[in-house]
Amino acid sequence: MHPAILPLMKRILVGIKRVVDYNVRIRVKPDGSGVVTDGVKMSINPFDEIALEEALRIRERGAAEEVVVATVGPADCQQQLRSALAMGADRALHVEAGGVIEPLTAARALLKLIEREQPLLVILGKQAIDDDNGQTGQVLAALWNRPQATYASKLELAEGSARVTREVDTGLETLEVDLPAVITTDLRLNEPRYVKLPDIMKAKKKPLETLTLATLGVEARQQLKLVRFEPPPQRQKGIRVKDAAELVDALKKRGLL
Amino acid sequence: MSARVLIVAEHDGARLNPSTAKCVSCARSLSGAQIAVAVCAASPAAVAAQAARLEGVQRVLALEHPANAHALAAVLAPQIVALADRFTHLLGPSTTYGKDLMARIAGLLGAPQVSDIMGIESATRFRRPIYAGNAILTVEAAEGAKVVGTVRMASFEAAAGSANAAPIESVAVSAPLPTHTRFVSVSAARSDRPDLQTAARVISGGRALGSAEGFKILYSLADKLGAAVGASRAAVDAGYAPNEMQVGQTGKIIAPELYVAVGISGAIQHLTGIKDARTIVAINKDGEAPIFEVADFGLVGDLFELIPQIEKLVS
Numbered sequence: 197m198h199p200a201i202l203p204l205m206k207r208i209l210v211g212i213k214r215v216v217d218y219n220v221r222i223r224v225k226p227d228g229s230g231v232v233t234d235g236v237k238m239s240i241n242p243f244d245e246i247a248l249e250e251a252l253r254i255r256e257r258g259a260a261e262e263v264v265v266a267t268v269g270p271a272d273c274q275q276q277l278r279s280a281l282a283m284g285a286d287r288a289l290h291v292e293a294g295g296v297i298e299p300l301t302a303a304r305a306l307l308k309l310i311e312r313e314q315p316l317l318v319i320l321g322k323q324a325i326d327d328d329n330g331q332t333g334q335v336l337a338a339l340w341n342r343p344q345a346t347y348a349s350k351l352e353l354a355e356g357s358a359r360v361t362r363e364v365d366t367g368l369e370t371l372e373v374d375l376p377a378v379i380t381t382d383l384r385l386n387e388p389r390y391v392k393l394p395d396i397m398k399a400k401k402k403p404l405e406t407l408t409l410a411t412l413g414v415e416a417r418q419q420l421k422l423v424r425f426e427p428p429p430q431r432q433k434g435i436r437v438k439d440a441a442e443l444v445d446a447l448k449k450r451g452l453l
Numbered sequence: 454m455s456a457r458v459l460i461v462a463e464h465d466g467a468r469l470n471p472s473t474a475k476c477v478s479c480a481r482s483l484s485g486a487q488i489a490v491a492v493c494a495a496s497p498a499a500v501a502a503q504a505a506r507l508e509g510v511q512r513v514l515a516l517e518h519p520a521n522a523h524a525l526a527a528v529l530a531p532q533i534v535a536l537a538d539r540f541t542h543l544l545g546p547s548t549t550y551g552k553d554l555m556a557r558i559a560g561l562l563g564a565p566q567v568s569d570i571m572g573i574e575s576a577t578r579f580r581r582p583i584y585a586g587n588a589i590l591t592v593e594a595a596e597g598a599k600v601v602g603t604v605r606m607a608s609f610e611a612a613a614g615s616a617n618a619a620p621i622e623s624v625a626v627s628a629p630l631p632t633h634t635r636f637v638s639v640s641a642a643r644s645d646r647p648d649l650q651t652a653a654r655v656i657s658g659g660r661a662l663g664s665a666e667g668f669k670i671l672y673s674l675a676d677k678l679g680a681a682v683g684a685s686r687a688a689v690d691a692g693y694a695p696n697e698m699q700v701g702q703t704g705k706i707i708a709p710e711l712y713v714a715v716g717i718s719g720a721i722q723h724l725t726g727i728k729d730a731r732t733i734v735a736i737n738k739d740g741e742a743p744i745f746e747v748a749d750f751g752l753v754g755d756l757f758e759l760i761p762q763i764e765k766l767v768s
């Protein structure tokens with residue numbers, strides 16, 4: 197577990213989730229059964245792109261040999277795995293699963309992949325921007341009985357450990373964690389690269405292995421039933437004031453100043 | 454069977470964070486709930502005493518251990534899990550502290566977590582925002598299943614103080630605590646301004662402020678108003694403001710009485726953070742900016758002229 201010479205580690209595992217693109221205006225289906233996803237642009241969860249970018253940079257510095265991306269989800273998710281390969285990942289693992297995949301199920305599947313791949317570093321996003329759960333990394337670290345460093349904005353590797361700066365409510369916190377560990381990314385960790393066209397072609401030839409929850413021995417349990425989706429209450433559009441004086445008057449009338 | 458709720462307190466070693474009082478309010482919306490608060494600290498007495506005086510709290514469990522000097526999720530989670538048998542619901546605040554910790558607890562328990570609870574319909578039914586607040590989802594846990602939750606701060610008022618203090622019990626920490634995670638440092642920008650998450654008035658600046666120097670006109674106005682200062686992601690990314698000032702989906706979700714967005718366009722991810730503000734004011738030179746769609750009062754113009762004018766008018 198403590199390799200003395202570079203490359204520091206053999207492998208980094210990155211979790212990738214397919215989500216509705218962050219630019220899409222979300223609409224709730226009239227019958228309350230979900231949000232409209234038909235014909236909607238899908239992308240890699242933005243935090244996972246950051247996770248992958250960080251892994252690629254570590255590999256490019258010579259501190260890791262290989263970057264493996266993994267996703268748990270239906271067949272469509274392979275599009276995002278291909279995008280991840282185009283960004284520079286070496287291999288992709290697709291754990292095929294249908295229906296609602298809760299963080300616990302995703303984490304159990306990722307743990308099986310960890311047992312198989314033996315990564316020293318596992319990087320996930322801090323939250324998926326569809327369900328906004330923000331749980332999977334912590335759940336995985338708990339199941340694996342390994343350290344977690346969430347909301348990372350800086351990651352420095354040493355032998356057998358990592359120093360992680362975290363964006364917390366009070367400011368920036370730095371932790372030292374022994375490896376292997378789970379890191380989850382915040383927005384300011386890095387800026388993901390753009391994919392170039394030739395890389396998309398090359399990605400088609402990279403290995404993408406398909407597994408299933410069943411072959412991994414993971415049960416797809418859904419513990420929370422999705423009862424109803426509703427649009428949020430809309431704020432009333434207000435009024436335009438013509439200048440600073442009118443604004444200050446209006447706020448004083450409301451007792452706000 | 455009535456709900457037995459354990460709330461994991463957030464604190465800095467000396468003071469209980471107001472987020473805990475909000476968790477108590479959330480727990481109280483479960484009818485007939487018995488509410489206990491767990492305080493993990495190196496010396497929990499002071500914080501436990503504060504928790505004991507929150508209205509609705511029946512018991513405080515004090516977990517004293519030197520390893521609790523810093524709130525490390527990997528260290529705290531097994532201590533809470535050791536208590537979990539006695540409770541039906543385990544709640545923590547949806548702050549970076551609570552989000553980091555509660556999901557680790559859920560993982561150890563193999564229990565479902567409901568993130569960002571904004572409303573409780575029953576002991577098994579919860580409402581929460583998804584898609585950056587663009588949809589509200591009602592979820593239901595199985596009858597009798599243990600549920601872990603994080604409580605959305607903007608959705609609950611802090612529980613009031615109570616004249617009678619609840620009993621405080623010391624709980625011995627017997628769970629083995631990992632040493633694989635170590636605290637190194639924290640750079641908390643100490644500020645005399647009100648706390649962004651609890652301030653009644655907040656003034657936020659966006660990319661338009663142009664520099665850290667540019668933000669000074671906001672600080673100056675904020676000080677006149679006793680307001681906290683926030684920022685958009687673009688302003689934080691550009692280094693005009695520190696990360697803890699970010700408001701939005703991936704920053705802080707706030708619910709002040711007055712929110713003033715200055716030179717902020719109003720991206721969905723930003724609006725997520727301010728939807729519960731009582732009154733929103735937008736100041737932007739672009740009359741078409743999306744921020745005006747949600748603003749109660751909109752003022753079109755150059756912020757560098759308008760902010761000093763406003764400051765003069767309120768002086």
Ligand SMILES: Cc1cc2nc3c(=O)[nH]c(=O)nc-3n(C[C@H](O)[C@H](O)[C@H](O)COP(=O)(O)OP(=O)(O)OC[C@H]3O[C@@H](n4cnc5c(N)ncnc54)[C@H](O)[C@@H]3O)c2cc1C
Nearest residue numbers: 659660661685686687701702703704716717718723738756
């Ligand atoms: C996954 C994800 C998460 C995100 N999370 C967040 C988040 O938590 N919080 C957040 O804020 N953003 C978040 N964002 C970013 C968000 O999408 C926007 O990019 C960001 O909010 C834009 O910041 P801004 O309004 O300051 O900048 P801009 O969009 O560039 O707007 C600047 C505004 O200033 C106005 N302006 C310019 N000069 C002047 C002047 N002199 N006087 C008056 N007005 C002027 C312009 O008209 C414009 O409307 C997130 C994005 C992603 C993808």
Ligand SMILES: Nc1ncnc2c1ncn2[C@@H]1O[C@H](COP(=O)(O)O)[C@@H](O)[C@H]1O
Nearest residue numbers: 211212268320321323324329330331332
């Ligand atoms: N189905 C999945 N497959 C792979 N990775 C996932 C999956 N779900 C979540 N993740 C990872 O966990 C992070 C947090 O997701 P969540 O807990 O759903 O907010 C995401 O950013 C991904 O990196």
